[in-house]
Amino acid sequence: MKLYTYEPAPNPRRLGLFIKHKGISINTQAIDMMTKEQFSDSFCAINPRSTLPILVLDDGTVLTDTIAICLYLDSLHPEKPLFGRSDLERAQVIGRCHQIFFEGFSAVAEVLRNKGEAFKDRPLPGPLKMPQIPALIDRGNLRIGAFYEAMNAELSRQDFLVGNDLSQADIDLYVTLGFSGWVKRQIPDNCPVLQNWFAGMKSRFGE
Numbered sequence: 783m784k785l786y787t788y789e790p791a792p793n794p795r796r797l798g799l800f801i802k803h804k805g806i807s808i809n810t811q812a813i814d815m816m817t818k819e820q821f822s823d824s825f826c827a828i829n830p831r832s833t834l835p836i837l838v839l840d841d842g843t844v845l846t847d848t849i850a851i852c853l854y855l856d857s858l859h860p861e862k863p864l865f866g867r868s869d870l871e872r873a874q875v876i877g878r879c880h881q882i883f884f885e886g887f888s889a890v891a892e893v894l895r896n897k898g899e900a901f902k903d904r905p906l907p908g909p910l911k912m913p914q915i916p917a918l919i920d921r922g923n924l925r926i927g928a929f930y931e932a933m934n935a936e937l938s939r940q941d942f943l944v945g946n947d948l949s950q951a952d953i954d955l956y957v958t959l960g961f962s963g964w965v966k967r968q969i970p971d972n973c974p975v976l977q978n979w980f981a982g983m984k985s986r987f988g989e
């Protein structure tokens with residue numbers, strides 16, 4: 783199998799921390815998003831959606847979504863599980879990842895990608911060209927604030943988002959909170975549990 787990725791970008795980072803926690807190694811090729819290499823003919827031939835990360839299996843199957851890649855690798859490498867320890871926990875982790883992606887990650891992306899030259903005509907990832915909508919910046923910022931508060935409330939009741947151990951949901955939340963720094967947001971002082979939790983994750987991953 784072969785992984786194509788660009789480590790600094792947030793979706794690749796979700797996978798990067800999964801791999802780090804698992805301690806597995808995968809044949810990897812970097813695709814330089816800074817030079818828009820994701821739109822090169824050679825990469826588009828593998829992933830017409832032009833997004834990273836992707837995992838190409840030995841039979842040619844291509845997985846193009848972070849959650850799908852993590853889930854597949856978790857099945858191949860069941861030690862140090864990141865998708866729970868039961869069928870129910872597995873479902874709960876996937877549910878949480880979906881929630882974090884929709885309520886948190888996409889809110890940050892909405893703010894980041896609807897302004898500035900870097901994302902001009904590409905407010906959404908991939909080859910689709912469309913205009914930025916600056917009004918979405920304000921809405922995105924409101925969504926980020928609500929997300930911080932919701933996660934602070936969740937983590938006031940439990941140390942991990944699912945069960946009694948680290949899961950991909952925690953990794954996704956950690957990456958999303960870091961990603962919010964890209965739009966100059968910080969976990970606010972009215973969310974002290976989330977601030978502490980973030981600091982704990984940072985030291986867990988040696989960052």
Ligand SMILES: N[C@@H](CCC(=O)N[C@@H](CS)C(=O)NCC(=O)O)C(=O)O
Nearest residue numbers: 791792793833834846847848907908
């Ligand atoms: N559905 C994909 C989305 C991946 C994605 O959007 N990746 C971003 C990097 S964080 C990307 O490739 N963006 C390409 C672009 O902006 O052109 C997943 O969950 O992995």
